[in-house]
Amino acid sequence: MREMNHFKLHKSNYSNMYVWLVIYCFLIPFKIESQTKDTTLHQLQEIIILQTKQQQFETSKKQTAFDSLTLNRYNTTSLADLLANQSTIHIKSYGNGNIVSTSMRGGNANHTALLWNGLNIQNTMLGQPDLSIVPTSLFNNVSLEYGGGSAIWGSGAIGGSIHLQNNTSFNQGFKTKLQMSLGSFDSRKINSGVLLSYQKIVSHTNIYYNTCENNYNYRDTTDKENPSKHVAHANYTSKGLMQELSFRITSFQKLNIRAWYNVVNRNLPSFTGAQSKKNQVDENLKFNIDWNYSKRNLHSVIRIGYFNDQLNYNDTLANYSFSNNTIKTIIIESDNTYKYKNHQLNLGANFTNYKSVLFSASKNEDSSYYHNLTKIAFFAAYKLSLFHSKLNYNLVVRKEFTTQTEIPFTGNTGIHYQLIKQLAAKINANSSFRQPSLSDLYWHPGGNPNLKPEESYEMDGGLEFNYSKNNFSALIEATYFNRHTTNWIIWLPSDKSYWTPKNIAEVYSRGTESKTELTYFKKDVLIKLTINTAYVLSTNQQNTSENDNSVGRQLIYTPRYNGQATFLIKYKNMSILYNNNYTGYRFTTTDNTSWLNPYYIANVKCSYNYSFSTVNMELFCSINNLLNKNYVVVQNTPMPLRNYEVGLCMNYHKKKKTTSTNPLEIINNAK
Numbered sequence: 001m002r003e004m005n006h007f008k009l010h011k012s013n014y015s016n017m018y019v020w021l022v023i024y025c026f027l028i029p030f031k032i033e034s035q036t037k038d039t040t041l042h043q044l045q046e047i048i049i050l051q052t053k054q055q056q057f058e059t060s061k062k063q064t065a066f067d068s069l070t071l072n073r074y075n076t077t078s079l080a081d082l083l084a085n086q087s088t089i090h091i092k093s094y095g096n097g098n099i100v101s102t103s104m105r106g107g108n109a110n111h112t113a114l115l116w117n118g119l120n121i122q123n124t125m126l127g128q129p130d131l132s133i134v135p136t137s138l139f140n141n142v143s144l145e146y147g148g149g150s151a152i153w154g155s156g157a158i159g160g161s162i163h164l165q166n167n168t169s170f171n172q173g174f175k176t177k178l179q180m181s182l183g184s185f186d187s188r189k190i191n192s193g194v195l196l197s198y199q200k201i202v203s204h205t206n207i208y209y210n211t212c213e214n215n216y217n218y219r220d221t222t223d224k225e226n227p228s229k230h231v232a233h234a235n236y237t238s239k240g241l242m243q244e245l246s247f248r249i250t251s252f253q254k255l256n257i258r259a260w261y262n263v264v265n266r267n268l269p270s271f272t273g274a275q276s277k278k279n280q281v282d283e284n285l286k287f288n289i290d291w292n293y294s295k296r297n298l299h300s301v302i303r304i305g306y307f308n309d310q311l312n313y314n315d316t317l318a319n320y321s322f323s324n325n326t327i328k329t330i331i332i333e334s335d336n337t338y339k340y341k342n343h344q345l346n347l348g349a350n351f352t353n354y355k356s357v358l359f360s361a362s363k364n365e366d367s368s369y370y371h372n373l374t375k376i377a378f379f380a381a382y383k384l385s386l387f388h389s390k391l392n393y394n395l396v397v398r399k400e401f402t403t404q405t406e407i408p409f410t411g412n413t414g415i416h417y418q419l420i421k422q423l424a425a426k427i428n429a430n431s432s433f434r435q436p437s438l439s440d441l442y443w444h445p446g447g448n449p450n451l452k453p454e455e456s457y458e459m460d461g462g463l464e465f466n467y468s469k470n471n472f473s474a475l476i477e478a479t480y481f482n483r484h485t486t487n488w489i490i491w492l493p494s495d496k497s498y499w500t501p502k503n504i505a506e507v508y509s510r511g512t513e514s515k516t517e518l519t520y521f522k523k524d525v526l527i528k529l530t531i532n533t534a535y536v537l538s539t540n541q542q543n544t545s546e547n548d549n550s551v552g553r554q555l556i557y558t559p560r561y562n563g564q565a566t567f568l569i570k571y572k573n574m575s576i577l578y579n580n581n582y583t584g585y586r587f588t589t590t591d592n593t594s595w596l597n598p599y600y601i602a603n604v605k606c607s608y609n610y611s612f613s614t615v616n617m618e619l620f621c622s623i624n625n626l627l628n629k630n631y632v633v634v635q636n637t638p639m640p641l642r643n644y645e646v647g648l649c650m651n652y653h654k655k656k657k658t659t660s661t662n663p664l665e666i667i668n669n670a671k
Helices: 017-025 053-057 068-073 079-086 438-442
Strands: 003-005 047-049 063-065 090-093 100-103 112-116 141-146 160-165 173-183 187-197 201-212 217-219 228-230 236-250 253-268 278-295 298-315 321-340 343-361 366-386 391-402 410-418 423-434 454-469 472-493 499-522 525-540 561-571 574-583 599-612 615-624 643-654
Touching: 053 343, 053 366, 068 079, 079 090, 079 141, 079 160, 079 561, 079 574, 343 438, 366 438
Parallel strands: 112 160
Antiparallel strands: 003 047, 063 141, 090 100, 141 160, 173 187, 173 643, 187 201, 201 236, 217 228, 236 253, 253 278, 278 298, 298 321, 321 343, 343 366, 366 391, 391 410, 410 423, 423 454, 454 472, 472 499, 499 525, 525 561, 561 574, 574 599, 599 615, 615 643
């Protein structure tokens, strides 16, 4: 399962590493070596490529991976911006710099699993990830998996899952990066990274800091006399660090250690009443260790994760209210894959423990609540490849046990068949679930410890056409999905003075998705057009109250239509990226009598690259909301009008010089 690729030789001699580290500390990578022709024989550099679990055992499902060029275009933004502009996931933003949630295939925000190196990092207290606090620049491998995946990933993967990873490359030498940008609303961003990559060890450090006054203008269409307004009390600061270490213990063993610390401090504005005094601080500390063993036909991974997530909320105008939400998560997982001829078998077990503390204070009362939840899961997967891998059949099953609720048996099965060289067909069926969040179970007052897990049953299928000839390639993909979800949890008013969650709704989601990608590349010219579309009907099937009129109606904030088109043209060192994003009507009431108008947003980014010797510099400029549209994603949370960002990115790469006596591992590359 490992492939070794050897790349070009590098230029002349090493500089003193200590000198370079000092230079990096001052963030001025000035040293440039003269460009001389190098005809020395060198050992090819090694990159180890391991197929991810979804690539191995879920080939029958729709998957999307973002290429490095796309990730680079969004490396000054959050993960939310990348997904909003480059996928059919509906991104629900509560204002610029504010909380962002997702809706995949008509599901709720808590129906999307967020995985970091195979471990689910959703906030179990809230039951959903906030994508606004995840920087895109931290990851070089971001992919999406559509449809239910609880059999392989566990709770929450009903609508789909988002995967964040970093591919490790040994023997790459020394790299450093510095990126700075300025933008509208007094936005300032800086991120920097250092990579030290040798034959046995790799260290990768990333640091980032963003700050923004966020006092953008918008037009209030409900105020005819004074429609021009600006946001107040919305400034935010984000900073963090990610450190990754990889050790090659032997030729078939590798150890990865990762730490990620992130702090976001933001004021929450009010658009409907008096000036807000709300403030929210998210502080996240995540550790992840995995040991990989890969020899012959056996690949084993032991993963250990520890996450400490805190959310502090303060509102001095609301009776001096303050809450501190802390949840600590421990995950231990064993994942083992064995391959024999055209068979692959995967067996594993997962132990997860959550400990939460909720402290709240008001003018009248202080209170603390402690809760503990433990899960044990066993999973198995099987893949059969026939006819020289033209036909692939996969089966995944999972059973979980918890200290709170009974978890249903879940599974996934599907077929991927290569009809002809350019055309493949997929069909997949799965059952998935979502464990009630700790807030659903224990929120005080109102939590319901008797809640059942949400259950879903889904079928999807599609065709994928790939064509490539000379300098042109085309990818056309069409998918249909059909999902029924029962025990859907919604919060309803109780006979007391607070709301409480109940397993009362049933939701029927169905629709189509398409992707078209056309690419032309010749010499110094790259032209690429990508179009993503989605049509989603997600309707309630059962009355939730006596006077409910939501049966057969579209779920609130779930657009029937959305789509994106991206056009990229690159000539030599210049590139222009133009993006259009369309989101259709979103209903704001369950009976669909009120709605938000569709919006159509255009963005453009221009960049210029210049390389000399071992240094690469990029100047870029982005204009967002190019057509100056006035729009909202969520009611009463207006988004910014036209805004800009300009910046500079500098990269330095000093390749590692090695020698080899093996003629199969050396190359003579004269420049």
